[in-house]
Amino acid sequence: MSATIEQIQAAASDWSIEVTPNGASKIDSFADCLAPGTTVNVTFLPGSDPMDTVAVAQRLHNDGMNPVPHLAARSLKDTDQLDALLSAFTQKAGVSEVLVIGGGVDSPVGQFASSIEVLNTGLIQKYGITDIGVAGHPEGSPDISDEEIVEALMLKNELAKRDGLNLYIETQFCFEADIVLAWEKSIRDAGNNLPIRVGIPGPATIKTLFRFAQVSGIGPSMRFIAKQAKNVAKLMTVQSPHILLDDLAEGMAADKDCMIKHFHFYPFGGFAKTAAYAQAIADGQIKSLPKGGFEALVA
Structure with a gap:
């Protein structure tokens, strides 16, 4: 390992x-696989019923x-x-x-075209919600230019300061730390003061990761996983994010x-x-591997 267990x-x-x-x-009880108080995001996918x-x-x-x-x-x-x-x-x-995210549809179904428009309604604040995540794109986005992404991020920084909101950035998943760390430094230099949650792909087969990478538009990381997916013999092997x-x-x-x-x-x-993998790492239940990275000792 490069980093210490601590x-x-x-x-x-x-x-x-x-x-x-x-x-x-497919989950009978979330309490069976998560510690009390665990933060769980619930998606609102295009075309789905928001009441779900x-x-x-x-x-x-x-x-x-x-x-x-x-x-x-x-x-x-x-x-309304x-x-x-x-x-x-x-x-x-x-x-x-x-x-609050833009959402992966080409044309808005209603009056909102961007997340900042939703934030500016004041309705979230009306309901006493001040902890708000916004999307982050370490590898860019197919829906918006890099310049527009930075501009939107600075507007969200201004909104957080003006309204006293606890805004944070939550990113799309990726596979290479260098890309994420360079992106974080670049937006910090541009004026970002919002804390960041980095998206991590949980352990999955290379075939599964490749499928999700194809539809997510994650740029350089797509090339990383595509290179591994070319090895047909390894398609069904589980890829752990331990190096990342x-x-x-x-x-x-x-x-x-x-x-x-x-x-x-x-x-x-x-x-x-x-969930078990993430908890094992948070508990420090890991051991270093000879070729780098670590193994999570999942019970």
Whole structure:
């Protein structure tokens, strides 16, 4: 390992994880695979019923978790629907934190074209929600130029300062720490003061990771996983993010001003398996490997 076990454990503390309504339907009890209070994001996918997201958030709340529903700007009809959703989230699911994203659709279905427009309605604040995540793109986005991304990020920094909001950035998943660390430094130099949760692909087969990478538009990391996917014999082997986590922990420890604070896991290889993996690392249950990185000692 490049980083120490203590550095990796510190970097991996207070991790969060993602679930889709479809994925949630396969989980009998979140309390069986998560510690109380774990932060779980609930997706609002294009074309889906937003009340499915409400239902999963309610389940998470009842199981003692911290549900963080997505609010996808381009999939919202209008302020009335946004208001109704926020009312349902807070009253039915005890929601105190949300993630506001643009949403992966080419044309907005309603009046919102970007996440900043949703934030500027003041409706989230109306419901007492001040912990708000916004999207981060270490490798750029197919929906918006790099210049527009930085401009939007600075507007969100200004909004957080003006309204006293606890905004943070949550990124798309990637596979290479150097890209993430360079991106963090670049937006910090541009004026970013928002803490960052870095998206981590949970352990999964190379075939599965390649499939998700294809639809996510993650640029350089796509080439990284595509190179491995060319080896047909390895398609069904499980790829662990241990090198990525090791390198991120080292970079975070080496730069005291680094704004990366936490990891957010995408459970491509299964929700319970990813949760157990993340918890083992946060507990320091790891051992170094001869060729670099580490093995998580999952119970």
